[in-house]
Amino acid sequence: MMMAAVRKSTNWFAIGITAAVVVVVLVVGGVVWFANSQATSPGTLPQSSAVNTETGAISVGAGEKTVDTYVDFMCPICNQFEQSYGPTLDQLVADNEITLNVHPISILDRASQGTQYSTRSANAAYCVAVDDASNIPAFVKAMYAQQPTENTSGLDNAALASIATSAGASDAVTSCIDDGTYSKFVTAMTQKTPVQPGQSGIATPTIAVDGTVLSNQSDLTGDPQKDIVGRLNG
Structure with missing residues (x-):
C-alpha cells in the first residue's frame, strides 16, 4: 500500500x-x-575661530593658562562675580597670562516670565562672537550693566541687539538674535556645565582655573588675587 x-x-x-x-x-x-x-x-553651530563648538567656550585672549566662566546673564551672582573679578581677569588677558573662556549658559529661563531670557541672551552672545569675537568683553560688561532682575520678562530682542551693536557688533546680529539661531546650541552646551564640588546640580557662576572647578561656597572669597591669581601661580 x-x-x-x-x-x-x-x-x-x-x-x-x-x-x-x-x-x-x-x-x-x-x-x-x-x-x-x-x-x-x-542645532546650528556658531562658526568662529573663537568658539569651541564642543564645549561652548568663547575664547578671549591667548594666554597659556585658562580661566573658564559659566554664566547666566540673568544671574545676579554672576554680575557680582563680574564686578569683583572682572578687572583682574581683564588684566590677566591683557598681560597674555590667560585665555578667558566665557560659557554663556541658560539655567534661569524659569525666572523670566516665559520669555526664555537666559537662552535668548546666551544666544545673543554667540551671535556677537560669530560676528566679531573681539566684541565679547564689551558685550558681556554691557549685559551686566543692564541686567534685568529675576522674575521679570528681561530685555526684549531689540534691546539685546542694541547692546550688541553698541558693543561693536554689526547690524547682522539683529536677525541672528531675532531668529534664536543658536538657541539649541545654548541648551546643549548648558548640559555640559561642570558640577561644582559638593553640589548635586549645575550652578552659576561656575569657575574653573586651569581646569579645576571651584566651589562657590568655599573657593570664591571675593579676593581675585587669592582665588584666581594665587591658583594660577600655585
Missing part, C-alpha cells in the same frame, strides 16, 4: 504579517531615534 507524501504548504499570509510587523517596528524605532536625536542636537 503506497502512502502519499505529505506536502506542507507555505503560509504566505503569516509571513507577510510578520514582515509587516518588522517594518512597523523599524519605522517606529527610526522615528523614536530621530526624535531623540533632534532633542539632543546642538
